[in-house]
Amino acid sequence: MTNKGTNLDPWYDSYADRTAGLSASEVRALFAVASRPEVVSLAGGMPFVSALPRELVTGSIDRVMSNGGGAMALQYGSGQGTPAIREHIMQIMAMEGIRGSADDVVVTTGSQQALDLVTRLFINPGDVILAESPSYVGALGVFKAYQADVEHVAMDDEGLIPEALREAIASVTSRGGRIKFLYTIPNFHNPAGVTLSWARRLEILEICRSAGILVLEDNPYGLLSFDEPAPHAMRSVDDEGVIYLGSFSKTLAPGFRVGWALAPHAIREKLILANESATLSPNSFGQFVITEYLDQADWRGQIDIFRGLYRERRDAMLSALGEYLPSLTWTRPEGGFFVWLSLPDELDSKAMLPRAVKELVAYTPGTAFYADGQGRQNIRLSFCYPTPESIRVGVARLATVINGELDLLSTFSSARLGKPIPLREGVGTPPPNIS
Amino acid sequence: MTNKGTNLDPWYDSYADRTAGLSASEVRALFAVASRPEVVSLAGGMPFVSALPRELVTGSIDRVMSNGGGAMALQYGSGQGTPAIREHIMQIMAMEGIRGSADDVVVTTGSQQALDLVTRLFINPGDVILAESPSYVGALGVFKAYQADVEHVAMDDEGLIPEALREAIASVTSRGGRIKFLYTIPNFHNPAGVTLSWARRLEILEICRSAGILVLEDNPYGLLSFDEPAPHAMRSVDDEGVIYLGSFSKTLAPGFRVGWALAPHAIREKLILANESATLSPNSFGQFVITEYLDQADWRGQIDIFRGLYRERRDAMLSALGEYLPSLTWTRPEGGFFVWLSLPDELDSKAMLPRAVKELVAYTPGTAFYADGQGRQNIRLSFCYPTPESIRVGVARLATVINGELDLLSTFSSARLGKPIPLREGVGTPPPNIS
Numbered sequence: 001m002t003n004k005g006t007n008l009d010p011w012y013d014s015y016a017d018r019t020a021g022l023s024a025s026e027v028r029a030l031f032a033v034a035s036r037p038e039v040v041s042l043a044g045g046m047p048f049v050s051a052l053p054r055e056l057v058t059g060s061i062d063r064v065m066s067n068g069g070g071a072m073a074l075q076y077g078s079g080q081g082t083p084a085i086r087e088h089i090m091q092i093m094a095m096e097g098i099r100g101s102a103d104d105v106v107v108t109t110g111s112q113q114a115l116d117l118v119t120r121l122f123i124n125p126g127d128v129i130l131a132e133s134p135s136y137v138g139a140l141g142v143f144k145a146y147q148a149d150v151e152h153v154a155m156d157d158e159g160l161i162p163e164a165l166r167e168a169i170a171s172v173t174s175r176g177g178r179i180k181f182l183y184t185i186p187n188f189h190n191p192a193g194v195t196l197s198w199a200r201r202l203e204i205l206e207i208c209r210s211a212g213i214l215v216l217e218d219n220p221y222g223l224l225s226f227d228e229p230a231p232h233a234m235r236s237v238d239d240e241g242v243i244y245l246g247s248f249s250k251t252l253a254p255g256f257r258v259g260w261a262l263a264p265h266a267i268r269e270k271l272i273l274a275n276e277s278a279t280l281s282p283n284s285f286g287q288f289v290i291t292e293y294l295d296q297a298d299w300r301g302q303i304d305i306f307r308g309l310y311r312e313r314r315d316a317m318l319s320a321l322g323e324y325l326p327s328l329t330w331t332r333p334e335g336g337f338f339v340w341l342s343l344p345d346e347l348d349s350k351a352m353l354p355r356a357v358k359e360l361v362a363y364t365p366g367t368a369f370y371a372d373g374q375g376r377q378n379i380r381l382s383f384c385y386p387t388p389e390s391i392r393v394g395v396a397r398l399a400t401v402i403n404g405e406l407d408l409l410s411t412f413s414s415a416r417l418g419k420p421i422p423l424r425e426g427v428g429t430p431p432p433n434i435s
Numbered sequence: 436m437t438n439k440g441t442n443l444d445p446w447y448d449s450y451a452d453r454t455a456g457l458s459a460s461e462v463r464a465l466f467a468v469a470s471r472p473e474v475v476s477l478a479g480g481m482p483f484v485s486a487l488p489r490e491l492v493t494g495s496i497d498r499v500m501s502n503g504g505g506a507m508a509l510q511y512g513s514g515q516g517t518p519a520i521r522e523h524i525m526q527i528m529a530m531e532g533i534r535g536s537a538d539d540v541v542v543t544t545g546s547q548q549a550l551d552l553v554t555r556l557f558i559n560p561g562d563v564i565l566a567e568s569p570s571y572v573g574a575l576g577v578f579k580a581y582q583a584d585v586e587h588v589a590m591d592d593e594g595l596i597p598e599a600l601r602e603a604i605a606s607v608t609s610r611g612g613r614i615k616f617l618y619t620i621p622n623f624h625n626p627a628g629v630t631l632s633w634a635r636r637l638e639i640l641e642i643c644r645s646a647g648i649l650v651l652e653d654n655p656y657g658l659l660s661f662d663e664p665a666p667h668a669m670r671s672v673d674d675e676g677v678i679y680l681g682s683f684s685k686t687l688a689p690g691f692r693v694g695w696a697l698a699p700h701a702i703r704e705k706l707i708l709a710n711e712s713a714t715l716s717p718n719s720f721g722q723f724v725i726t727e728y729l730d731q732a733d734w735r736g737q738i739d740i741f742r743g744l745y746r747e748r749r750d751a752m753l754s755a756l757g758e759y760l761p762s763l764t765w766t767r768p769e770g771g772f773f774v775w776l777s778l779p780d781e782l783d784s785k786a787m788l789p790r791a792v793k794e795l796v797a798y799t800p801g802t803a804f805y806a807d808g809q810g811r812q813n814i815r816l817s818f819c820y821p822t823p824e825s826i827r828v829g830v831a832r833l834a835t836v837i838n839g840e841l842d843l844l845s846t847f848s849s850a851r852l853g854k855p856i857p858l859r860e861g862v863g864t865p866p867p868n869i870s
Contacts, residue, residue, distance in 0.1 A: 009701030010675055011649060014615055016559045022708040046511055054504040061496055069489040074688035076481055109544050109714045116713045124451045138715065145712045180449055214446060240445055253509035255719035266444030273457040277580045278551045279544045280573065283718055284690035
């Protein structure tokens with residue numbers, strides 16, 4: 001063939017420019033590691049679906065299949081999603097202060113696909129997306145796949161910092177960048193575990209409004225608060241400037257891949273067309289089962305069960321961190337799945353991971369959550385899936401690894417301070433298991 | 436806000452360039468029309484899922500939910516799809532002569548998503564895709580959304596014409612175009628209803644190989660042959676040059692949204708990454724149910740039932756066309772869902788559609804299946820969903836519409852031939868119902 005390609009891939013020269021932006025996420029590689037039963041995984045973000053009573057799901061499925069043999073659930077559906085599930089979605093969003101019309105909801109293949117479709121609608125190569133520092137790894141992957149430039153905006157314990165947002169906008173604008181939207185996870189942030197305060201929500205909306213920047217509010221964990229409910233959604237005070245993304249993956253089950261976007265009217269129209277182009281329609285069967293579940297089951301009570309379960313696990317993790325790693329700092333999430341741990345400056349979370357896996361504990365290195373290589377001093381710990389007992393074991397193992405690294409470093413550091421070792425081959429090279 | 440937008444859409448100026456390529460397909464508008472019960476729809480491509488015995492589906496679901504409470508089916512899965520379903524998919528493809536490894540299968544959200552992901556991997560704006568003339572409306576929508584230029588290649592009753600392919604390649608190349616792939620539906624073509632002969636498959640593969648053009652073989656209908664099986668897949672003779680797309684939507688049910696791509700190894704890797712970026716993973720629940728169905732049910736027998744059902748409907752359509760529209764020409768599909776009808780030159784299938792709907796019959800105008808405005812002399816008639824009796828009624832109504840149009844035209848034509856009418860306002864303008 002005339003194709004120039006490499007020996008490994010005859011189609012190497014045929015790929016689109018954007019394909020260079022596709023790379024395996026660090027989380028992906030970890031899924032393989034974490035699946036070994038002897039490893040305590042504090043890495044993934046899998047919800048604990050076993051806490052969902054089987055009969056609630058089978059009862060919903062039975063009702064779907066009893067209705068005309070399930071013919072509609074087995075058929076193609078609307079590219080916008082069924083009217084019935086969109087009405088239920090409005091009721092769910094009302095719990096976060098959102099009013100609106102089911103007409104403006106677009107059901108997607110998980111909220112991940114909504115992220116993909118919104119990015120597709122707005123991003124030309126080189127456009128800028130503002131995102132928290134750190135931000136969700138799966139969103140950063142989408143942004144990179146569409147050749148966006150991500151500008152991280154600093155957070156603190158109250159979430160995104162308005163002054164940092166103003167500075168980021170000024171900085172991007174002054175260098176001629178085109179900002180298309182702010183991507184934010186205001187509640188129980190992934191990975192940072194913090195929640196954006198109500199006052200800041202209003203301030204950030206005003207900053208974005210006056211700068212003509214759309215807000216993409218990603219809220220998969222909002223209903224999973226441990227004590228006080230999260231502040232109302234940003235979308236609840238701004239219909240025209242906010243696209244809200246929601247999901248059934250954390251409050252019910254991710255296996256159906258059903259999420260949604262609530263978008264300003266004109267954007268909603270384009271989202272439906274993009275959805276049809278991408279998949280024709282979201283899966284009917286999942287939508288029908290979820291509709292029956294929301295119709296018949298005590299789904300609010302089930303969310304309360306999940307909240308209690310995750311609160312217990314959050315408590316186990318915070319208490320184990322206090323016990324085993326008292327000299328470090330970490331966030332204290334009031335909901336959601338994640339704690340963000342800061343390491344001493346001399347450690348590198350990415351380099352340390354193989355050693356952790358050897359000690360039978362897995363985590364996600366902070367580097368996964370930055371578009372620019374930051375994060376080596378951070379670790380995301382998830383408490384959603386392992387039991388409280390496993391969480392304690394996992395944190396204890398992590399402490400062994402961290403303390404071991406620190407001991408090694410201090411030994412080398414003292415050695416160097418005491419007597420410099422010349423960098424000759426075989427001398428002064430650290431042992432392979434700390435590289 | 437500083438955003439310039441229009442009154443209707445404040446974000447008008449923010450969209451990506453590609454978003455201009457999104458437009459509602461003609462098929463989409465027809466779904467709304469076709470859903471009125473009094474209309475006989477020969478428009479959509481919905482499989483007749485009611486012919487799937489309910490107990491085959493419920494039995495599969497029961498087994499999924501009995502296995503650990505369905506915990507794995509309710510969870511996130513691999514971006515490549517489950518190993519179990521990929522093994523089954525290899526058995527299905529073996530029926531079309533394809534050998535290979537389940538490692539090279541990527542499960543997608545229907546084969547529509549595979550089309551989207553392949554296009555995403557290969558197409559820069561302005562790249563050229565070769566496609567049959569006519570081609571599948573949903574593929575043309577994807578290609579447009581990625582700003583590809585589609586070059587149509589002529590077909591006849593044996594499918595794509597190799598000489599026309601050579602000419603198209605030469606023509607595109609001579610004007611400096613970059614051809615990325617040939618998109619083809621070799622079996623029971625949508626919309627044309629024809630099948631590519633075996634000799635031509637080999638010739639077309641050789642043309643593409645020597646020109647360095649990848650082949651995207653879309654085969655949703657291949658197992659739905661009415662008498663003789665379709666020729667083996669193009670992928671069966673070329674592992675490196677063909678991406679094969681398959682689907683459970685027509686042989687089982689579209690409501691699960693499970694399709695797949697079988698790709699050369701290096702492309703496969705990129706497809707998985709693109710899949711993860713787009714949706715994290717295809718829906719686990721659908722994959723688990725389909726796996727149980729393929730494990731336990733007589734799925735080959737069920738395909739035979741579908742074949743018999745669709746053959747009877749094809750026969751009803753051909754016989755009604757012969758009876759009611761004997762002066763026209765149409766294709767005679769040996770499988771699949773569609774007949775391609777040619778109208779007299781003076782008729783316009785798109786302009787005629789509102790009148791057809793008034794007569795309570797719907798079809799898809801040929802213009803939907805071209806990227807370049809052709810198709811006004813063609814109609815796609817689908818026989819997959821309506822009963823044989825409805826098909827007869829629908830074709831009779833269509834004949835009424837067509838003959839009415841022809842009568843009107845011949846009246847006006849005679850009038851013009853007899854005495855030219857000057858084109859003054861209000862004189863010589865055809866009545867609104869034929870425009």
